[in-house]
Amino acid sequence: MKTKSIFIAATLSVLAGVSIPVNAQIVYMPPTEAKLQKGVVAGKLDRFVLPPGKYYPGTSHNYVVYTPYGYDKSKPLPVMIFLDGIQEFLEPKWQVNVILDNLIAAKEIPPLVAVFVDPGIYQARSDQAQNRFERHFEYDSITDRYSKFLLKELLPAVSQNYLLSQSPDDRALVGNSTGAVGAFSAAWNRPDQFHRVMSFIGTYASMKGAHTLPNLVRKTEPRPIRVFMQAGKRDHLTDLQPFGTRYAGSWPTANQTMFEALQFAGYDVKFQFGEAGHEASHGRAVMPDALRWLWRDYPKPIEVTSPPFYYGKPGYEDRGHVFSVINGDQKWEKLGASYGRISSIANDKYGNVYFNDDAGRIWRIDVKDNVVKLFAEKQGQNTALTVGADDRLYVSQPDKKTIVSYGATASDTKTVASDIYASAMAATRDGSIYAIDPQQNRIVRIDGKGSTFLAYDGSGLYAPSGIAMSPDQEFVVVGDAKGKFSWSFHIAEDGRLIDGEPYYRLEMPEVDLYSENRSVTVDTNGQPFFATPLGIQGFEAAGRQGPILNSPIQGAVTAVSLAGNAESWLYAAVNGELFRRSVKSKATTAGVVSKPPAPPL
Secondary structure, eight states: OOOOOOEEESSGGGTTTOOOOTTOOEEEOOOGGGSOOTTOOOOEEEEEEEOOOSSSTTOOEEEEEEEOTTOOTTSOBOEEEEETIIIIISTTTTOHHHHHHHHHHTTSSOOOEEEEEOOOEEOOSSTTSOOEEOHHHHHTOOSSHHHHHIIIIIHHHHHTTSOBOOOGGGEEEEEETHHHHHHHHHHHHOTTTOOEEEEESOOOSTTSSGGGHHHHHHHBOOOSOEEEEEEETTTTOOSSOTTOSBTTBOHHHHHHHHHHHHHHHTOEEEEEEESOOSSSHHHHHHHHHHHHHHTTTTTSOOOOOSOOTTTTSTTOOOTTOGGGTBOTTOOOEEEEEEOSOOOOEEEOTTSOEEEEOTTSOEEEEOTTTOOEEEEEOOOOOOOEEEEOTTSOEEEEEGGGTEEEEEOSSTTSEEEEEESOOOSEEEEOTTSOEEEEETTTTEEEEEOTTSOEEEEEOOTTOSSEEEEEEOTTSSEEEEEETTSSEEEEEEEOTTSOEEEEEEEEEOOOOTTOSSOOOOEEEEBTTSOEEEEETTEEEEEOTTSOEEEEEOOSSSSOEEEEEEEESSSEEEEEEETTEEEEEEBSSOBOBTTBOOOOOOOOO
16 A cells, blocks of 8 residues: 555645645645555554653653564564654554554564553642643753663663563654654664654754764764655745744755755665644654655665765765765774774884783784784883884883883883873974873974973863874874864974864764863875764865764774775774774875875865
């Protein structure tokens, strides 16, 4: 069966072919699937109350669990979670449970469990005081709080009575209005857990940060999420205010912008843009077809392995697109075991890679076999690594306030400088090293003889973190872990860092005060890549932000480095594990100096 989207206008002008006024009342007819079809047996609805938990303290949540007719408790089923579920999606408004009955019976979607959950209300002590309504805090926010609530409180509670699949391909989130933002944000923050989203008349407007989502989606490597969207052309519009009646923006424009961002980035996305306003009839009318589309090809996994179909076509600008950096079919691969914490990764001109751990060990990955091997151990603290133009590995040992260098083996050790605390280093062609001293919030230069002098006094920097040279070694990129901006400095003839500018504006974690970028690497085009909690943030050489690469796994990226010889690789550390992936950007090394091309302006 297929749904026909039919609507009725309040005026007969529709039938006459006359244009419909902006403030006309448009109502769509319910789909035929909203009535139980002949021979279809209704599923079961069970009601529960989730007691207050950690993420919304003092607030309980009512929820209803739908199971289809013939439900087998011994088999794990996919699960759909409907936000505003009871008050919006169940009877009498949307009758989603009936739609599910019909589609499952017709084998047009897989048998599944549906959880209809309402937002919480924090009860005041008496009727003489007002309650605290949690809906906007739960749904409009773009933090990961609601996804944590789903994963650590709601789903475990549901799983006590129902066997649910743990696969992200088997989990869908559905929301209407503000609930649409909540559904998308939960999947966006945890794409390792949720792969399907349905968004109806979403409020991607400037109320609690949702207006920033299209920009992030557009710049960020696409995540394995299939998205259905519906919106209305008359949503919060009138003839007197055709550009939006709300302070937070235009609902129709915001939804179009969100759709365009998803499409540009390469998502599997479908958009139904109807004639109605901020109401449920259009969403209800298209719900059956939306469910068919969302679950099509099930159980085929949802993944993104290639750029959008229009990428590289005439008239398409690939500048700044994530696929200008990555090879879509080349995913992150894990190397070695778990190393506690990795704070620094270094590469040499041959493509070999070195990294540290928090147990005083240094590891080496030979470009010939890509095997992680122990290079040195019992080194105490070793927070920063860099390879010099002389092919020696330079290592900072903060507990000893020393910088040492290694030759081909750990037995070939030299002391380079003493009485220096360095958390990050970058080597130059003349044998000098720039080192960040976090204790005194400054940058020092160490020459080939081990003498040090102040290169920059730290003015303007809150917490200097990573440091890297431009390909021509004319400029230095310096990260700032506590600032929104990271810096570009010119290297003066005497080695001082001068004329610094807060050149690179990083995207910030929603709930943190600091960017927490901890490492930076620069490619042969002069484009820096910063390791951050949001992933690896790339920039054009001229300072504009480019693509944001997803973290290999859930967690903040703590170190990053380009490396490679015949093939280019990007290495990243997350939660003490090391990963790499094939990329188009080429690595720089201390001994090879080259002028980068002029950046696009």
